[in-house]
Amino acid sequence: MKAEGKKRIWAEYQKEIADDHFFYVRSCIRQTFFPGSEQFFLHFMRDVLGKDVYENPSHTTCTAIGYHGDIVPFSTIMTVVARHFALMKEAGYKNIAISCVTSFGIYTEIIETWKHFPAELEKTREYLLKATGREFDIPENMAHASDIIYKFRNEIADKAKYRLVSKQTGEPLNVVEHIGCHYSKMFPKYGVGGAEFPNVLGGMIEAWGGNVVDYPERRHCCGFGFRQYLIQANRGYSLSNSVKKFESMKPFKPDFVLTNCPGCNMFMDKWQYTIKEMDGTVYGDSGESIPVLTYEELAGLVMGYNPWDLGLQYHMVQSEPLLRKLGIEFDPLNKYQTKDGKQMPVPENLINA
Amino acid sequence: MPEMKDTVVIVGGGSAGMETAGQLARAGFIVTIIEREEITGGHVNDWYHLFPDRRDSLEVIEYLNRQINNGNITLLTGKTVENINKNNETFFVSTNDGDEISADAVVMATGFDLFRSERKEEYGYGIYDNVITAADLEALFRKGKVARVDGEIPQKVGLVHCVGSRDEKVGNVYCSKLCCVTAVKQAMEIRKHIPDARVFCFYMDMRMGGALYEELYRESQEKYGINYIRGKVSEVSENISNRLVIKVEDTLAGRPLRMELDLLVLMAGMEMSEGGAGIARSSGLKTGENRFFAPFDHHFGSNRSNIPGLFYAGTCTAPMNITETISHARAAAADVIDYLRNGNR
Numbered sequence: 131m132k133a134e135g136k137k138r139i140w141a142e143y144q145k146e147i148a149d150d151h152f153f154y155v156r157s158c159i160r161q162t163f164f165p166g167s168e169q170f171f172l173h174f175m176r177d178v179l180g181k182d183v184y185e186n187p188s189h190t191t192c193t194a195i196g197y198h199g200d201i202v203p204f205s206t207i208m209t210v211v212a213r214h215f216a217l218m219k220e221a222g223y224k225n226i227a228i229s230c231v232t233s234f235g236i237y238t239e240i241i242e243t244w245k246h247f248p249a250e251l252e253k254t255r256e257y258l259l260k261a262t263g264r265e266f267d268i269p270e271n272m273a274h275a276s277d278i279i280y281k282f283r284n285e286i287a288d289k290a291k292y293r294l295v296s297k298q299t300g301e302p303l304n305v306v307e308h309i310g311c312h313y314s315k316m317f318p319k320y321g322v323g324g325a326e327f328p329n330v331l332g333g334m335i336e337a338w339g340g341n342v343v344d345y346p347e348r349r350h351c352c353g354f355g356f357r358q359y360l361i362q363a364n365r366g367y368s369l370s371n372s373v374k375k376f377e378s379m380k381p382f383k384p385d386f387v388l389t390n391c392p393g394c395n396m397f398m399d400k401w402q403y404t405i406k407e408m409d410g411t412v413y414g415d416s417g418e419s420i421p422v423l424t425y426e427e428l429a430g431l432v433m434g435y436n437p438w439d440l441g442l443q444y445h446m447v448q449s450e451p452l453l454r455k456l457g458i459e460f461d462p463l464n465k466y467q468t469k470d471g472k473q474m475p476v477p478e479n480l481i482n483a
Numbered sequence: 484m485p486e487m488k489d490t491v492v493i494v495g496g497g498s499a500g501m502e503t504a505g506q507l508a509r510a511g512f513i514v515t516i517i518e519r520e521e522i523t524g525g526h527v528n529d530w531y532h533l534f535p536d537r538r539d540s541l542e543v544i545e546y547l548n549r550q551i552n553n554g555n556i557t558l559l560t561g562k563t564v565e566n567i568n569k570n571n572e573t574f575f576v577s578t579n580d581g582d583e584i585s586a587d588a589v590v591m592a593t594g595f596d597l598f599r600s601e602r603k604e605e606y607g608y609g610i611y612d613n614v615i616t617a618a619d620l621e622a623l624f625r626k627g628k629v630a631r632v633d634g635e636i637p638q639k640v641g642l643v644h645c646v647g648s649r650d651e652k653v654g655n656v657y658c659s660k661l662c663c664v665t666a667v668k669q670a671m672e673i674r675k676h677i678p679d680a681r682v683f684c685f686y687m688d689m690r691m692g693g694a695l696y697e698e699l700y701r702e703s704q705e706k707y708g709i710n711y712i713r714g715k716v717s718e719v720s721e722n723i724s725n726r727l728v729i730k731v732e733d734t735l736a737g738r739p740l741r742m743e744l745d746l747l748v749l750m751a752g753m754e755m756s757e758g759g760a761g762i763a764r765s766s767g768l769k770t771g772e773n774r775f776f777a778p779f780d781h782h783f784g785s786n787r788s789n790i791p792g793l794f795y796a797g798t799c800t801a802p803m804n805i806t807e808t809i810s811h812a813r814a815a816a817a818d819v820i821d822y823l824r825n826g827n828r
Contacts, residue, residue, distance in 0.1 A: 131721060135610035326604035346720040346728040381723040
């Protein structure tokens with residue numbers, strides 16, 4: 131494989147990512163499933179880099195889960211997104227930072243729709259004005275939160291306490307990166323590195339010392355696919371897609387999976403539990419399952435933050451084998467303790483625990 | 484006979500330019516060929532055998548060299564044309580090294596560029612070692628050994644038709660016309676080099692519109708056992724054993740296919756050459772929707788441009804095979820003669 135071929139493609143998909151003053155929009159599900167991720171992003175941006183990141187408590191769901199589940203019409207979701215832009219305008223921000231890949235996909239789809247069908251933009255302005263009395267501007271700069279971490283990946287590397295290298299062998303860890311279908315497959319120009327050979331997560335992995343694994347089903351859906359999962363009768367299809375991906379990556383012995391999208395992380399993490407329960411199959415080396423991390427969790431780990439402060443214990447596949455490979459110190463006793471030392475219930479049947 | 488002042492500049496020393504030059508020189512015109520490469524012959528130099536009869540391309544090169552072996556022809560190589568101006572009845576052709584050559588007529592024979600297969604990112608050309616183009620395969624045929632980068636002899640080979648042709652995504656809606664028959668010819672050549680190889684052609688439609696093409700297609704199936712699968716390859720990747728894994732839909736069987744291959748060959752289409760496009764911009768020559776030079780009239784003036792005295796020959800106007808290119812070049816020579824000798828300006 132020729133690395134220069136990928137670099138040539140990446141050179142054609144260099145998006146402009148704002149440097150400061152972000153209007154940050156959270157994900158619906160990330161705060162529940164990986165509660166440390168958005169927290170770390172805000173801490174890193176504000177306290178480590180000294181950037182201005184603003185959140186508005188009136189921000190709502192973008193309704194994309196309903197849209198992709200065929201229960202929210204396009205005109206409705208356009209008006210909801212227009213309201214987000216109105217909140218941004220009222221707060222005096224022009225750069226939007228989006229935590230969720232599904233939302234990011236919706237924002238790009240809507241902005242491209244307005245660009246190609248200006249009448250839709252005018253209709254949306256009218257709907258929003260009638261419904262809320264608000265007016266909006268289209269953001270001058272739109273970045274997914276991972277774009278911003280990618281932009282500052284070298285600053286993170288400079289501050290790194292750990293590199294993505296096996297403490298035992300000194301070899302780089304093998305990392306599967308999964309950008310999620312809605313990050314750039316619809317509009318490659320919005321993604322760092324495009325859609326076929328994306329570099330947003332790969333760039334982080336390489337900057338922090340790891341080796342990116344290219345495997346045959348790299349582009350395949352994680353299995354979520356909205357209707358595949360949201361409609362109960364389709365869940366076997368959701369699972370079979372995840373199985374296809376894991377079977378394909380298994381020979382490359384990945385040390386962990388790095389994800390961009392909340393849905394992908396959730397399904398690649400939790401379906402491993404399901405598959406193991408169903409037929410005992412595990413996909414990692416040494417009889418373990420493969421930890422699935424978010425990019426904020428990984429950034430926090432390499433910078434030396436406590437894995438439990440980053441929320442790694444809330445994944446189904448536990449990360450202890452990975453922490454040992456990286457030589458990261460952790461205290462198993464305070465894994466399920468609150469900050470004030472109270473013991474929380476310990477979940478049963480966790481994988482790799 | 485033309486007067487001595489009748490001079491013609493031909494831009495491009497490929498098969499069209501060489502044939503036009505030969506015809507005009509024999510008719511007594513003073514001809515200058517300007518070729519950007521150090522050698523003449525254009526793309527034919529990169530080919531091994533030609534369809535439909537598998538003639539060695541060197542025979543064509545030898546023929547073209549004989550055509551320009553004429554005292555009336557001056558060959559300038561390693562030069563590119565920047566601009567062409569017409570003042571009264573005289574053309575002034577400016578080159579990249581500051582020369583200006585005057586002429587009574589100009590023939591554009593700037594040919595085509597092969598579609599850069601890297602632009603179809605999903606095929607991984609330039610990334611995966613064993614994804615090559617039809618031109619790369621011809622070079623392997625010429626070397627006498629069809630092998631993977633690791634030296635292994637491929638046993639399972641795929642050929643993808645329409646790479647950069649009939650593809651709105653890359654802005655080329657036209658058919659490059661030669662790729663189907665090239666794939667058929669190359670599939671048979673592969674079997675000749677590697678008798679046990681299994682060869683699969685992935686096509687949208689088999690466009691066998693030339694003389695003896697259909698016969699070649701039939702022979703490839705009956706005698707060489709080439710497999711034709713109607714469907715476009717959607718993505719290529721590499722597995723742990725460095726084999727290529729492709730995804731394609733077999734549209735006749737109505738099912739998706741996933742296949743492991745040792746070698747994948749991309750039938751890159753034809754595009755207007757960058758050199759030709761630059762001259763079109765600088766000199767006010769009209770181009771069509773396909774970005775090739777637009778003929779003055781598709782039926783009666785396919786060699787004429789929007790500027791009287793400036794003519795087109797060969798694939799700078801549309802994809803053509805060598806037979807058609809040579810015929811088109813001869814027609815260009817006839818139009819030049821008509822313009823300069825008969826006064827049909």
